[in-house]
Amino acid sequence: METPKKSTSKNEEFQFVNLDEVTAAQSGVAQKSLSFHEKAWHQLKHNHAAMVSLIFLLFIAVVSVASLFWMPHDPNAQNVSLSNLKPFTNGSYPLGTDGLGRDMFSRLLYGTRISLMIALFATLVDILIGVPYGLVSGWCGGRVDNILQRIIEIISSIPELVLIMLLLIILKPGMVSIILAIALSSWVLMARLVRASAMQIKSTDFVLAAQAMGESPMQIAFRHILPNTVGVIITRTMFTIPAAIFLEALLSFIGIGVKAPNASLGTLLNTGEKGFQFYQYQLWEPVLVLSLMMIAFNLLGDGLRDAFDPNTRGEK
Amino acid sequence: MRKYIIKRLLMMVLTLFIVATLTFFLMKMIPGSPLGNTMKLSKAQQLAVEKQYGLNKPVWQQYLSYMTGVLHGNFGMSYQYNSTTVASLIGHRVGPSILISFQALVLGVIVGILLGCVGALKKGTWADATSSTLAVIGISFPSFILAILLQYYLGFKLGWFPVASWDGFPSTILPTIALSAVPMAQVSRFVRTEMVEVLNSDYILLAKAKGLSVPQVVSHHALKNSIIPTLTLIGPLAVTLITGSMVVENIFSVPGIGELFINSVLANDYPVIMGLTMFYCLLLCGILLLTDVVYGLVDPRILSKEKGEH
Amino acid sequence: MAEDVLTIKHLSVDFKTLEGTVHAIRNVTLKLHPGEVLALVGESGSGKSVTTKTVMQLLPKNAEVVSGSVEYEGRDLLKLPEKELQKLRGNDLAEIFQDPMTALNPTMQVGKQIMEPLLQHQDINKEDAKTKALAIMEKVGIINAKERFKDFPYQFSGGMRQRIVIAMALICHPKILIADEPTTALDVTIQSQILKLIKQLKDELGTAVIFITHDLGVVAGIADRVAVMYAGRILEFGSVNDIFYHPQHPYTVGLLKSTPTMEMGGGDLESIPGTPPNLINPPAGDPFAYRNRYALKIDFKKLPPFFKVSDTHYAATWLLDKQAPKVHLTDKLDQRRQHYAKLVEKEAHQDD
Numbered sequence A: 001m002e003t004p005k006k007s008t009s010k011n012e013e014f015q016f017v018n019l020d021e022v023t024a025a026q027s028g029v030a031q032k033s034l035s036f037h038e039k040a041w042h043q044l045k046h047n048h049a050a051m052v053s054l055i056f057l058l059f060i061a062v063v064s065v066a067s068l069f070w071m072p073h074d075p076n077a078q079n080v081s082l083s084n085l086k087p088f089t090n091g092s093y094p095l096g097t098d099g100l101g102r103d104m105f106s107r108l109l110y111g112t113r114i115s116l117m118i119a120l121f122a123t124l125v126d127i128l129i130g131v132p133y134g135l136v137s138g139w140c141g142g143r144v145d146n147i148l149q150r151i152i153e154i155i156s157s158i159p160e161l162v163l164i165m166l167l168l169i170i171l172k173p174g175m176v177s178i179i180l181a182i183a184l185s186s187w188v189l190m191a192r193l194v195r196a197s198a199m200q201i202k203s204t205d206f207v208l209a210a211q212a213m214g215e216s217p218m219q220i221a222f223r224h225i226l227p228n229t230v231g232v233i234i235t236r237t238m239f240t241i242p243a244a245i246f247l248e249a250l251l252s253f254i255g256i257g258v259k260a261p262n263a264s265l266g267t268l269l270n271t272g273e274k275g276f277q278f279y280q281y282q283l284w285e286p287v288l289v290l291s292l293m294m295i296a297f298n299l300l301g302d303g304l305r306d307a308f309d310p311n312t313r314g315e316k
Numbered sequence B: 001m002r003k004y005i006i007k008r009l010l011m012m013v014l015t016l017f018i019v020a021t022l023t024f025f026l027m028k029m030i031p032g033s034p035l036g037n038t039m040k041l042s043k044a045q046q047l048a049v050e051k052q053y054g055l056n057k058p059v060w061q062q063y064l065s066y067m068t069g070v071l072h073g074n075f076g077m078s079y080q081y082n083s084t085t086v087a088s089l090i091g092h093r094v095g096p097s098i099l100i101s102f103q104a105l106v107l108g109v110i111v112g113i114l115l116g117c118v119g120a121l122k123k124g125t126w127a128d129a130t131s132s133t134l135a136v137i138g139i140s141f142p143s144f145i146l147a148i149l150l151q152y153y154l155g156f157k158l159g160w161f162p163v164a165s166w167d168g169f170p171s172t173i174l175p176t177i178a179l180s181a182v183p184m185a186q187v188s189r190f191v192r193t194e195m196v197e198v199l200n201s202d203y204i205l206l207a208k209a210k211g212l213s214v215p216q217v218v219s220h221h222a223l224k225n226s227i228i229p230t231l232t233l234i235g236p237l238a239v240t241l242i243t244g245s246m247v248v249e250n251i252f253s254v255p256g257i258g259e260l261f262i263n264s265v266l267a268n269d270y271p272v273i274m275g276l277t278m279f280y281c282l283l284l285c286g287i288l289l290l291t292d293v294v295y296g297l298v299d300p301r302i303l304s305k306e307k308g309e310h
Numbered sequence C: 001m002a003e004d005v006l007t008i009k010h011l012s013v014d015f016k017t018l019e020g021t022v023h024a025i026r027n028v029t030l031k032l033h034p035g036e037v038l039a040l041v042g043e044s045g046s047g048k049s050v051t052t053k054t055v056m057q058l059l060p061k062n063a064e065v066v067s068g069s070v071e072y073e074g075r076d077l078l079k080l081p082e083k084e085l086q087k088l089r090g091n092d093l094a095e096i097f098q099d100p101m102t103a104l105n106p107t108m109q110v111g112k113q114i115m116e117p118l119l120q121h122q123d124i125n126k127e128d129a130k131t132k133a134l135a136i137m138e139k140v141g142i143i144n145a146k147e148r149f150k151d152f153p154y155q156f157s158g159g160m161r162q163r164i165v166i167a168m169a170l171i172c173h174p175k176i177l178i179a180d181e182p183t184t185a186l187d188v189t190i191q192s193q194i195l196k197l198i199k200q201l202k203d204e205l206g207t208a209v210i211f212i213t214h215d216l217g218v219v220a221g222i223a224d225r226v227a228v229m230y231a232g233r234i235l236e237f238g239s240v241n242d243i244f245y246h247p248q249h250p251y252t253v254g255l256l257k258s259t260p261t262m263e264m265g266g267g268d269l270e271s272i273p274g275t276p277p278n279l280i281n282p283p284a285g286d287p288f289a290y291r292n293r294y295a296l297k298i299d300f301k302k303l304p305p306f307f308k309v310s311d312t313h314y315a316a317t318w319l320l321d322k323q324a325p326k327v328h329l330t331d332k333l334d335q336r337r338q339h340y341a342k343l344v345e346k347e348a349h350q351d352d
Helices: A019-028 A036-045 A049-064 A102-142 A142-156 A160-170 A175-202 A205-212 A218-254 A265-275 A281-308 B002-029 B043-052 B059-071 B086-121 B126-140 B143-157 B170-199 B202-209 B213-250 B257-266 B272-298 B302-309 C047-056 C082-088 C110-121 C127-138 C158-172 C186-203 C216-222 C240-247 C250-257 C331-351
Strands: C006-017 C020-032 C037-041 C063-072 C094-096 C176-180 C207-213 C224-231 C233-239
Touching: A036 A049, A036 A142, A036 A218, A036 A281, A049 A102, A049 A281, A102 A142, A102 A175, A102 A218, A102 A265, A102 A281, A142 A175, A142 B002, A160 A175, A160 A218, A160 B143, A160 B213, A160 B257, A160 B272, A218 A265, A218 A281, A218 B213, A265 A281, A281 B126, A281 B170, A281 C331, B002 B059, B002 B272, B086 B126, B086 B170, B086 B213, B086 B257, B086 B272, B126 B170, B143 B170, B143 B213, B170 B213, B202 B213, B202 C094, B213 B257, B213 B272, B213 C207, B257 B272, B302 C094, C006 C047, C020 C047, C020 C063, C020 C176, C020 C233, C037 C047, C047 C063, C047 C094, C047 C176, C047 C207, C094 C158, C110 C127, C110 C158, C176 C186, C186 C207, C186 C216, C186 C250, C207 C216, C216 C240, C224 C250, C233 C240, C233 C250
Parallel strands: C037 C207, C037 C224, C094 C176, C176 C207
Antiparallel strands: C006 C020, C006 C063, C224 C233
16 A cells, blocks of 8 residues: 655635544444345335235134134024125115025125135145245255156146146045145245255355354254245245135036035135026125235235335336 | 157056046946935836846956946946937037037127236226236136026026027027136236237237337237137136036036036936046047147247257 | 537436336436547446436436436427427437447347438438448458348347347437447456447447446546436536546545456455435435445535536535535545556557
């Protein structure tokens, strides 16, 4: 370093400044930079569609939990004298009754809860299988990855619904079977996404640095890889849940899912379709609940994907 | 390229073999006799039927004879439809399914590309908002409900289209529309994202720097590059269509394999279920291979990657 | 001296982002003389590309020109309708991009891409366009041009692709060529080939060139004049000799000290401490003050004006004010000058 040759000036303004003091003062007012997840949240907050969806889904969740403790009527209580009441005609049956005189509102509450429960558990199982599978595949690479990927290829060569039905045939009928069947057919995509993400992170500098510093593979996988795949996992989950809701509805609609008298949105659709020519509200009500939930999950998923994807961030 | 196709074909045969084996043993895992549920038979009759279907032999012998049958295109006899072979059942039923699925695919892809392009080019305007909303609804709204609504309102109420009959092109229209909603939405979202990305790329900027007008930039440079990757969607779309066709065929009474599959599941008609599973599997693998090959032919970049690998 | 081909006056451009408004360039004034090579030098994010993208009117949608004008042939490009701009782009004004790997349409034959500006701007049939395209392909050094005409970009190496991009830019004989870091993405050996090609072609066609780079080493061989940019402002401009032998702004000095030359080992290199300021809240005074070892109190308060050093050489630093203390910035540079001199001499010999 050369030593600056400095002479002094008479004018106060033209005196040299000790740079260390200035930079110290400046660092106090330096722009705070946001962490990755803070930025994602910041981005999500500005996405109106996603925020409305989030609030709507939280509302549905609260209502579903509340309906565990209180419902206007027993969803299975039949009252033939009050059957097929139209909505808004009877104060104690705001959404009308079905062909057996059961309260539509209570049945919707109950059905939504069952559908949500099936979807949430299926998604949980999906995560429990898909995430470790993808992590191992992406992190180990090489031969292990090769074998795991071949297995995935074989599974995904069977169309989803065919696989679900095969599983439903051999499992004992019931909710657990539906959950398992849906999860066992949908984890493949989660595994693929987590694998891709893990492979990407694996080649980043901070993982290389961690390796160089002697952290064990397990430590790296849990301390570096997993936290950085969280975005992918959350986003994927937001698409798995509506897919599971849809599959449950479809299975119950066909008649191989949740069996009557238990209500899920699918069984409600099934019942509603039978009398659709005469009592249209009996189909439209579950249709509305189902589609609003699906739309909300999809919009929220889109918002999350944009928020977690740095490529789309910043452009408005 | 040839090497690649042969490799893929071998992988496909292996996959089919594994799937056939898996479904066979899955079906054998089901407790009780498959005939017990559907028909009320005396013990002697049941034994006779079991013998007719070869169910009295040990499992490994059944497996061997099933697999040799499969190799010769013989998937056994249906339990449900007496004295009909699974192969001929599928053969008779496959036409209508392929027809409406193909129509739905074409319709969905064309409309989807249009909507996606409009969305990307008019990004941030009401046109973009409309096409995005349509896409979200298309993805979220279950196809079987759409089928019911179409059937009731356009079929029964307005009487524009025949309902619950299978007779010529008019009867394919409603199932086609119901089936095409999800592909339309998927393609439109995909094309929009692709095109937004392409429009942000350097070569688009360079095309503008050459003095091309926006319509020229889009038609000469952006369109082809954003639509070609849509080919990668064909595989997932095939899965969507297979799923959708099962219920939609059921609702519109289309005599296709989707309806056959659902009926067989409800009636525990295992030979048909196994046959159809293999058929679907073959169909899906075939479509994936075909799209990969076509993709390689249309997009020069893929070829270079292939070369890089070998 | 003949009239300037391009005059940029008091140009300021903002970018609207989620974090706030980024003042990407502020009060940039530049002149481009006919046939000269003007080098725009600075770190990434200093606003070099924004300046030229404004000239081409190819800024992204979230950019906004706040003030200033860009005069070309008596017209303000910033006020021209899009139709008129399209007639100029690719014809009078051409640009070479930084990364040849992404600048070409991957699914279009390179020949077609080279012909495109011709067909766009001149009344010419396809046959003649092809002949001209083949001629320029040969000129930029593509061997077997005829056979390669129908090849796709992936079939070319990075250096070859950049030659194709140059062919596209020059096929209409533009008056102004903007070269935006055209060698940064290339291997060192290919870099000098491409530089030579640009130099040779601009001499042949009489094109004026704005050459953007962050590498002063590249500047020595190609530029006539140099403008040094930092944090969206021009800090110093002058002829190559002015900048290399009499740098006045501490930032220019810092850049020179951190530039390796072929003859020198890395041991003598210095880096400039700190990072450029945030352009959402740009500092009021000299933007370089916070990294400047010779910073004066006034540097933090008041923006320095341009002080005239010579007829061709201006610098915006308070150190040039009469009241400022005298500093000698360039002790070690004196030694390095000799190396540069040698380098330039060597280049000159190679050209003979």
